[in-house]
Amino acid sequence: MAKKYVILDTETTGVGENDRVIQLGYVVLGAKDVEVHNEFYSSDVPISFGAMEVHGITPDMLENKPACRDSVAYKRLCELNVSENYMIIHNAPFDLGMLEKEGFNTQMKVIDTLRVAKHILPDEDAHRLQYFRYKMALYKDEQKEADALGVVVKAHDAIGDVLVLKLLLTKLREAVSAAYPSENPVEKMVDLTNTPILVKSFRFGKYKGKTLQEVAASDAGYLRWMLTSMENLDEDMRYSINNALGA
Template sequence: MAKYIILDTETTGTAESDRVIQLGYIVLGAKEVEVHNEFNSSDVPISYGAMEVHGITQELIEGKPTCVETSAYKRLLELNTEDNYMIIHNAPFDLKMLEKEGFDTQMKVIDTLRVAKHILPDEDAHRLQYFRYKMELYKEEKKEADALGIVVKAHDAIGDVLVLKLLLSKLKLAVSEAYPSENPVEKMVDLTNTPILVKTFRFGKHKGKELAEVAREDAGYLRWMLSSMDNLDDDMRYSINTVLGM
């Protein structure tokens, strides 16, 4: 029977050299729900910017085992099969961090951030905490947290996992409504791997304009973006190529 691993990490920062310092996840699909939540030490010091976000200080992880030595990590390795599903909000970030710890996921991945962007494209934001309030998930989370023995705290790995569990249920329903003839779980996997067509500029001199409009009026600017912007994300690159007919 397939298992569903809803996961989040907290890290020393977001740079290439940063590492995992908290691993939290819930395992669904078995007879009993598993809850794993462990802090771990790292040779990389926690940046002050990261501390501001998650509140984890050096003192909290001092003397802790490394990530790969934790029982949470070892159990994650046992779960890492093609039959299981990994659910993460903004999966590339957490998966990249786990890769630094030697973890190479074999599971099917559902990125709820990408699914939300596909299914709810007109939202002002797609951050987890945004949906926590917009969808009123906070009204449901205490009962769920009490049942699982989880303390809800914004930007804490296991607290975010609980919110993500509630968001996943909402997204599954939305996907079922949008694609009634398809399995919603498999469709979320498919959407995770499907490029997002960005319709409107949210930055730069054309902010607020439709990409198709800019393609007609200032195609040279779009070509410049493709050739010169190293930090252009994959979805924007895909969208520009689409509107330019490339």
């Protein structure tokens, strides 16, 4: 069976534990064919005003829509969910976590373009999708990409972010090929997704701008305090602090 690449984005009622998927947009790239799926869903969970501010989806847009797991797009995603295929998402843990609430547990190889970008482009001011949309001038090619896929992009549409993500993926693949010329760039992106990111310097707090190595030399106790006392410390920072203390 030919490999397929699923480039996906969700919109949700919010970012909390009880929030749910209200839009699923994805493009499936095969050897010879392209599929586009883009659907709104009803939900028992009300959309938070903060979420509306981000994606512009209002309750009236969801009236008479199916639940996510009853939809054509969701059922097709389940059919595609095999280990030969690839799932490409920007900040994959969020979207996959939301899809898990609908009963979807990915069997695909995952490429998280956010993590790949942090590895390959560590010195960027930000790694958000919209940041790269402007920094890399991806917006200039969006309409051409939409026309090629036969997609009509409307305001507040998940498929619009999918198009940007598809363009970003091309740029990241080129950067990965340049950095690792002897390796398959797609497999390397899967590998980078699962590799801890070495954070070099603080972007917050009293040591903002200082490298972890500098702080390890001058105030190792602060780093040890972070490890033991900061419950929300992400795994990459934990890995990086341990690395700095070990070095």
